[in-house]
Amino acid sequence: MPPSPPPCRDATYGAVEVDCTARRIFVVHRIAFAYDKADILPISHALLDELVLALRDQPGLRLRLAGNLAGPETYPRARRLGEDRAQAVARYLVDQGIARDRLDTLSFEADRPLQPPHRGDIVATELNRRIDIGILDDEGHDGDVQWSATAWCQGFGRTDPVVDCRARTIVGSDLRRVLPRILEAQPRLRVRLHGKHAKLEAALRQAGISKERYTVCEGNDARVEIVAPTEALGCSTMTG
Secondary structure, three states, X not given: OOOOOOOOOOEEEOOEEEEOOOOEEEEOOOOXXXXXXXXXXXXXXXXXXXXXXXXXXXXXXOEEEEEXXXXXXXXXXXXXXXXXXXXHHHHHHHHXXXXXXXXXXXXXXXXXXXXXXXXXXXXXXXXHOEEEEEEOOOOOOOOOOOHHXXXXXXXXXXXXXXXXXXXXXXXXXXXXXXXXXXXXXXOOOEEEEEEHHHHHHXXXXXXXXXXXXXXXXXXXXXXXXXXXXXXXXXXXXXXX
């Protein structure tokens, strides 16, 4: 009788973090799909390839891929879309050699939002429209959907705004309005405001964002830099 695969172990594979205690896999950027379709965009292939590496390295892992909608869409096509997108991720992994019986798929529709959905709230829309990746235990249960207790950064967006956890930047045309909302929705996110973006400090103060979560740095550039949890918040010597 062949030995059982080794149990789950905490590890990081590029942009993919395996958290066995939370029974979740966290990624630094949302899996991107074509608008209103289940077609995975090429921008997400590298991320999924790192998920493949995790599954190959830990053959005992079984995953639940759960599609989630941005809001309370009720028409049948939208309700199917979460399941179709979860199935698309499963097909990608299977095409890379991962056994299908290690993957469970389903859709929670709009029943498990990370943020209360409101029309016009792009941050809530981006965070709620996602694929959750849970690690299944022997009884078929995965971890809590509320990643905020563990994940320090949740990337999203392809145009405006963009939270890029890998590049450690936040960009957008209306950061005075959007940046406070991003920090409210991601309670472990910390940022440095460089150069001309120092004027965003007033918007953060007005929104009640703690000064422990941002700092202002001198320089000639204008950027919002995401600070990793292992870094001190103070300004580095490379300020532009």
